[in-house]
Amino acid sequence: MSEEQLEKNIEQGRVQDIAQEIQITIDKLSQQADKVSSDAHEIRKTFWNDVTVNIDEPDDFEETFWSIRQQVELLSERERSEKQLDKQIRTLFRLKGSPYFGRVDFTEEGEVSETIYIGIASFMDRNEENFLIYDWRAPISSLYYDYPPGPAKYETPSGMIEGEMTLKRQFIIRNGTIEGMFDTGVTIGDELLQEVLGKNADAQMKTIVATIQKEQNQIIRNEKSKYLIVQGVAGSGKTSAALQRVAYLLYRHRRTLSSKNIMLFSPNPLFNSYVSTVLPELGEENMAQTTFLEYLSNRIGRGLELEDSFTQLEYLLNSQETEEYKTRVDSIRLKSSIDFKKILDQYIKALSEDGLEFKSIKLKNEILLSGEAIKEQFYSFDRDISIRNRIEDLKEWVVKELRKKKKLERRKDWVKEEAQFLDKEDFLEAFQKLEAKRKDDKESFDDFGYEEKLLAEIVVSRYYKPIMNQVKRLAFIDYPTIYKNLYHTLGDKWVKVSEYTIRSLEKEEISYEDATPFVYLKDRLEGAITRSSIRHLFIDEAQDYTPFQITYLQELFPYSKMTLLGDINQGIYSHSNDAESFLPEEMQGDEERIILTRSYRSTKPIVEFTRSILKDGDMIEPFNREGQMPTMTMVSSGRETLLRKIVETIKEQSSTYQTVAIICKTAKESAEVYAHLKSEVPVRLIEKGTISFETGILVIPSYLAKGIEFDSVLLYNVDMYQRESERRLLYTACTRAMHELHLFSMGEGSALLMESMDYIEVR
Numbered sequence: 001m002s003e004e005q006l007e008k009n010i011e012q013g014r015v016q017d018i019a020q021e022i023q024i025t026i027d028k029l030s031q032q033a034d035k036v037s038s039d040a041h042e043i044r045k046t047f048w049n050d051v052t053v054n055i056d057e058p059d060d061f062e063e064t065f066w067s068i069r070q071q072v073e074l075l076s077e078r079e080r081s082e083k084q085l086d087k088q089i090r091t092l093f094r095l096k097g098s099p100y101f102g103r104v105d106f107t108e109e110g111e112v113s114e115t116i117y118i119g120i121a122s123f124m125d126r127n128e129e130n131f132l133i134y135d136w137r138a139p140i141s142s143l144y145y146d147y148p149p150g151p152a153k154y155e156t157p158s159g160m161i162e163g164e165m166t167l168k169r170q171f172i173i174r175n176g177t178i179e180g181m182f183d184t185g186v187t188i189g190d191e192l193l194q195e196v197l198g199k200n201a202d203a204q205m206k207t208i209v210a211t212i213q214k215e216q217n218q219i220i221r222n223e224k225s226k227y228l229i230v231q232g233v234a235g236s237g238k239t240s241a242a243l244q245r246v247a248y249l250l251y252r253h254r255r256t257l258s259s260k261n262i263m264l265f266s267p268n269p270l271f272n273s274y275v276s277t278v279l280p281e282l283g284e285e286n287m288a289q290t291t292f293l294e295y296l297s298n299r300i301g302r303g304l305e306l307e308d309s310f311t312q313l314e315y316l317l318n319s320q321e322t323e324e325y326k327t328r329v330d331s332i333r334l335k336s337s338i339d340f341k342k343i344l345d346q347y348i349k350a351l352s353e354d355g356l357e358f359k360s361i362k363l364k365n366e367i368l369l370s371g372e373a374i375k376e377q378f379y380s381f382d383r384d385i386s387i388r389n390r391i392e393d394l395k396e397w398v399v400k401e402l403r404k405k406k407k408l409e410r411r412k413d414w415v416k417e418e419a420q421f422l423d424k425e426d427f428l429e430a431f432q433k434l435e436a437k438r439k440d441d442k443e444s445f446d447d448f449g450y451e452e453k454l455l456a457e458i459v460v461s462r463y464y465k466p467i468m469n470q471v472k473r474l475a476f477i478d479y480p481t482i483y484k485n486l487y488h489t490l491g492d493k494w495v496k497v498s499e500y501t502i503r504s505l506e507k508e509e510i511s512y513e514d515a516t517p518f519v520y521l522k523d524r525l526e527g528a529i530t531r532s533s534i535r536h537l538f539i540d541e542a543q544d545y546t547p548f549q550i551t552y553l554q555e556l557f558p559y560s561k562m563t564l565l566g567d568i569n570q571g572i573y574s575h576s577n578d579a580e581s582f583l584p585e586e587m588q589g590d591e592e593r594i595i596l597t598r599s600y601r602s603t604k605p606i607v608e609f610t611r612s613i614l615k616d617g618d619m620i621e622p623f624n625r626e627g628q629m630p631t632m633t634m635v636s637s638g639r640e641t642l643l644r645k646i647v648e649t650i651k652e653q654s655s656t657y658q659t660v661a662i663i664c665k666t667a668k669e670s671a672e673v674y675a676h677l678k679s680e681v682p683v684r685l686i687e688k689g690t691i692s693f694e695t696g697i698l699v700i701p702s703y704l705a706k707g708i709e710f711d712s713v714l715l716y717n718v719d720m721y722q723r724e725s726e727r728r729l730l731y732t733a734c735t736r737a738m739h740e741l742h743l744f745s746m747g748e749g750s751a752l753l754m755e756s757m758d759y760i761e762v763r
């Protein structure tokens with residue numbers, strides 16, 4: 001038997017021993033879980049038997065309260081343990097099949113050599129003395145990610161440990177059997193990566209803990225920086241690193257940090273679902289995930305129709321270079337900038353003296369309180385008081401005024417009339433109140449007069465309640481007009497942008513580029529709801545955020561560290577700029593920047609092709625995974641033939657691969673292609689509202705494919721990508737392909753693809 005085989009047998013023996021140990025622990029914990037579960041069941045069943053209920057006297061009441069509370073605490077303690085045990089058992093089951101993926105032999109200076117096995121969770125021997133498996137996030141495990149055999153060190157809370165790594169071994173273990181075992185010289189050997197990357201795509205992202213690369217590990221374990229900026233080329237593992245970073249932080253700070261303290265801003269709802277299984281797979285709970293659009297739309301509220309970011313993009317991609325298009329691009333650029341934020345700040349300052357506008361508060365089309373009266377009241381307050389505090393005082397004043405009006409309203413004829421049409425329940429309510437009143441007030445009680453008053457009160461309250469609620473929400477502040485008036489002050493340079501903005505606001509619409517400034521204005525005036533519980537904010541696809549938006553987010557999450565991940569070459573919005581740092585200048589100074597240049601997603605021929613779409617793509621390094629050269633199918637006889645060719649390719653590809661995506665430039669084009677294909681192949685259309693996707697064949701607009709990957713990509717109609725501004729979109733679309741990329745053209749081709757690029761041409 002070769003030495004290698006002998007080694008493998010020894011390792012296989014260890015895997016079996018560990019599996020047995022794990023099973024023993026599973027059995028032990030399962031027994032405990034059964035006990036806790038039956039305890040909890042018993043408490044629930046006998047909850048009220050063990051509570052002393054007596055509420056006659058205040059003392060008895062208190063005793064009852066404490067008695068209930070004690071039972072509730074007992075129950076929730078059991079429920080917590082039940083949940084905890086359940087989680088441990090689930091992790092152990094996962095460990096049993098695949099206990100670890102790495103081994104490092106390390107000799108600390110002056111100590112004996114130690115063998116460390118690394119897996120997705122820690123596991124100790126029965127006496128809880130030795131680690132049989134170390135969690136990948138433990139300090140010592142970083143040796144595995146950061147060093148080849150030789151001198152190595154790792155950081156612990158009590159200082160740096162230095163020594164010598166004598167062996168580094170990787171495993172692929174499935175169902176308790178070692179399927180692959182490699183001793184590696186380099187950081188993380190290529191064999192395992194080859195195996196992982198060669199697999200088919202899934203509708204869900206995978207964890208990468210077994211093959212985290214050194215530079216990715218720096219992102220994951222970074223603890224110091226206030227702002228961590230990751231500029232990484234397409235497919236370099238930015239999102240993967242971000243998610244493993246969340247798992248790392250949750251583990252390292254488990255006493256002080258929970259998933260509730262972490263938030264991820266992602267590009268679209270589809271992406272949210274795509275990444276949602278990674279953390280649970282690592283035994284952690286998911287953090288809150290949202291999109292910036294969703295946030296804005298909640299803050300804008302009713303009254304203005306918000307154009308979403310996709311509609312904005314769709315407009316830009318479908319338009320010719322008309323005057324209107326140019327104005328729109330100017331508008332987007334202006335409103336994305338920090339300079340514009342400063343203009344807005346000046347405007348807000350001026351509003352302290354004049355310019356705030358208020359809506360009249362009406363009841364049944366009659367004005368209860370006019371906008372002018374409210375304004376007059378506002379500016380009668382002391383101007384040294386901040387706008388925010390004055391608004392609070394104003395709210396109180398408005399409530400008081402309305403209460404006065406409400407009292408008078410009860411006497412009006414329309415109220416009496418409506419009172420006759422009240423429901424049985426309303427009369428019952430009035431009657432009960434009447435009874436109570438009669439009890440208190442035996443002597444001088446006028447039944448009839450009082451009943452009439454009560455009924456009138458019911459009618460009037462029904463009308464005033466929604467008005468009062470709106471007042472409490474400050475809906476009487478006329479933000480659209482206040483925001484619109486800003487555009488009367490911008491001057492000649494921005495006359496077209498101003499006209500365009502005013503026009504759209506007058507139609508009660510708000511463009512996507514106006515949404516952030518509008519919400520910012522609102523926040524500055526009435527006070528933002530800052531999220532102080534969030535300690536770590538992750539912004540994926542950070543290149544798609546405007547400098548204005550990034551500073552705004554920083555203000556919203558004042559106690560949070562920020563991890564911004566992005567790729568300037570995938571900046572597909574008009575405001576996208578070439579700034580390497582996604583941080584506006586104002587925020588710079590406290591940041592650390594990590595650059596990822598290696599692309600793992602696609603095969604070498606695909607990376608070589610996609611990087612040449614970019615003007616400066618030379619720094620992008622492909623991972624050495626072989627595959628087919630991209631193809632370009634040119635059809636000069638029209639759309640029908642092109643679609644027929646596409647159907648042929650889909651059929652061929654879907655027999656090999658799980659996910660085949662037909663990527664179109666726009667949603668409009670996607671819908672057309674889908675209409676054509678759906679009778680030929682089982683295909684699904686992905687739209688901006690789609691929240692999840694399954695494996696299979698799908699048609700998707702380029703910008704919704706952001707962050708996601710497919711086994712095979714068919715790029716429909718490359719002739720649609722001609723403008724310089726569309727280069728990055730073309731790059732983004734092509735870089736979604738893992739194993740195969742096929743481009744289709746109706747003859748003209750794209751000016752952005754050069755003759756010299758490496759692809760196979762099929763005419």
Ligand SMILES: Nc1ncnc2c1ncn2[C@@H]1O[C@H](COP(=O)(O)OP(=O)(O)OP(=O)(O)O)[C@@H](O)[C@H]1O
Binds near residue numbers: 193233601
């Ligand atoms: N260290 C790694 N080990 C295994 N797979 C990896 C590793 N790093 C990245 N990958 C794989 O490469 C692919 C791309 O990763 P990911 O989506 O995180 O990259 P990205 O930089 O966010 O890409 P993009 O910007 O193009 O959306 C995924 O399939 C991911 O699993």
